[in-house]
Amino acid sequence: MPADVDLLILGGGCAGLSLAMRLAENPGACRRVVVLEARERYENDRSWCFWQDRPDRFDTLVTYRWNHLAVRSSRSSASLRCAATPYQLLEAAVFYDHAQQVIRAHNGVQLHLGVTLSGLPPEQPDGWRIETPLGTLRAARIVDTRPARRPVKGDALLWQSFLGHEVLCDRSVFDPGCVELMDFADGRPGTVEFTYVLPLAADRALVETTVFDPQPYGPADLAARQHSAVLKRVRGAAHSLVRTENGILPMGDLKTAPDGSSSRYCAAGLHSGAARPATGYAFQRIQRWAEACAATLRLGGNPIPHASDPWLTQQMDRLFLQVLAAEPERAADLFVRLFARVPAPRLIRFLSDKATLADRASVVAALPPALFLRHLLRTGFRPATGRAHP
Numbered sequence: 001m002p003a004d005v006d007l008l009i010l011g012g013g014c015a016g017l018s019l020a021m022r023l024a025e026n027p028g029a030c031r032r033v034v035v036l037e038a039r040e041r042y043e044n045d046r047s048w049c050f051w052q053d054r055p056d057r058f059d060t061l062v063t064y065r066w067n068h069l070a071v072r073s074s075r076s077s078a079s080l081r082c083a084a085t086p087y088q089l090l091e092a093a094v095f096y097d098h099a100q101q102v103i104r105a106h107n108g109v110q111l112h113l114g115v116t117l118s119g120l121p122p123e124q125p126d127g128w129r130i131e132t133p134l135g136t137l138r139a140a141r142i143v144d145t146r147p148a149r150r151p152v153k154g155d156a157l158l159w160q161s162f163l164g165h166e167v168l169c170d171r172s173v174f175d176p177g178c179v180e181l182m183d184f185a186d187g188r189p190g191t192v193e194f195t196y197v198l199p200l201a202a203d204r205a206l207v208e209t210t211v212f213d214p215q216p217y218g219p220a221d222l223a224a225r226q227h228s229a230v231l232k233r234v235r236g237a238a239h240s241l242v243r244t245e246n247g248i249l250p251m252g253d254l255k256t257a258p259d260g261s262s263s264r265y266c267a268a269g270l271h272s273g274a275a276r277p278a279t280g281y282a283f284q285r286i287q288r289w290a291e292a293c294a295a296t297l298r299l300g301g302n303p304i305p306h307a308s309d310p311w312l313t314q315q316m317d318r319l320f321l322q323v324l325a326a327e328p329e330r331a332a333d334l335f336v337r338l339f340a341r342v343p344a345p346r347l348i349r350f351l352s353d354k355a356t357l358a359d360r361a362s363v364v365a366a367l368p369p370a371l372f373l374r375h376l377l378r379t380g381f382r383p384a385t386g387r388a389h390p
């Protein structure tokens with residue numbers, strides 16, 4: 001059975017499009033690629049933020065950059081100045097448009113919208129034969145970025161649930177120079193809950209209620225808290241809703257569906273190892289995976305999964321999340337300490353997966369030793385998991 005496609009990508013979101021773009025530009029041995037995406041059309045459904053630590057392909061697409069971030073509790077605050085590595089926002093709509101343009105400009109990749117594929121048939125000796133609304137497709141390899149399953153309590157150490165509204169006010173109420181990364185002042189006692197404010201202009205901002213908790217929360221659960229957060233931030237100004245975004249990101253110990261044993265099949269994306277446990281952030285990690293995976297496919301190899309974090313990062317993230325889960329009332333103080341005591345370049349490298357040993361030591365030194373030692377003695381270290389960085 002000769003394959004129709006060298007690679008079938010299931011799900012054309014961030015991970016699927018990131019890989020497809022790279023293969024469109026430079027296919028090597030992976031010339032025929034099909035992407036099946038459930039959505040009929042793309043919308044501006046998320047705002048990807050990350051620190052710009054080196055020039056990359058999205059530099060010209062970034063719409064906002066900030067050099068100042070603040071973290072506040074009800075008692076204290078800390079700020080982080082990052083002019084050398086600004087915090088920047090890539091709007092999803094801009095990313096989706098760009099990816100589609102790149103794909104259209106080359107011949108090898110076909111992106112089909114409005115195609116939902118459930119499950120997968122068993123693998124044959126020479127690949128998969130898949131019935132799709134477009135007809136039968138024979139695929140030699142598969143990258144599957146569909147979410148493995150619905151978030152439920154117990155499938156991750158914590159879930160990061162959030163609901164955000166971009167609001168436009170009739171007067172200036174925001175400081176466009178400073179991102180409120182975490183404002184814990186209004187969080188309920190006993191929960192890790194904060195407001196995130198991305199000021200897009202003096203009269204426009206994305207205001208987001210965020211909860212880290214073993215229980216995942218949908219938008220309806222967060223609606224009342226989010227309403228109060230918006231009212232507080234607009235300070236009496238008349239305002240209109242521009243758009244909404246929400247998400248539930250895994251933080252640590254994610255249980256994913258089994259991959260199967262085929263080396264020609266690979267699960268990728270948010271629910272398959274892309275998210276950094278300590279932050280839930282995944283965008284840059286997905287870009288690094290897409291580079292590495294495309295490079296392997298170009299040489300005729302099989303798709304590769306996300307690289308796992310170094311052992312020390314795994315232990316530090318896990319311990320931090322365990323402390324948050326067990327003692328959520330300490331969260332505001334811990335985050336303020338980190339942002340107040342760790343020099344900005346070190347903290348940004350730590351959060352962006354580029355930490356040196358000295359950066360990690362600086363993070364450890366900023367946190368209360370007795371609290372972390374107590375939890376470490378209770379849980380111990382875990383063996384490293386996943387595919388190591390090459």
Ligand SMILES: Cc1cc2nc3c(=O)[nH]c(=O)nc-3n(C[C@H](O)[C@H](O)[C@H](O)COP(=O)(O)OP(=O)(O)OC[C@H]3O[C@@H](n4cnc5c(N)ncnc54)[C@H](O)[C@@H]3O)c2cc1C
Nearest residue numbers: 011013014015038046048049116117247269270281282283
């Ligand atoms: C609102 C929001 C904001 C975020 N902000 C940040 C941030 O600031 N920084 C950061 O680093 N990370 C952020 N993240 C986390 C992460 O970067 C994103 O979730 C990212 O989109 C994950 O990429 P993905 O490809 O795994 O999933 P998605 O981008 O969700 O792509 C999965 C795709 O699969 C499709 N699909 C699902 N089921 C099927 C099916 N059965 N058949 C075919 N297609 C299917 C979906 O329609 C979707 O397009 C954010 C996430 C969300 C939700």
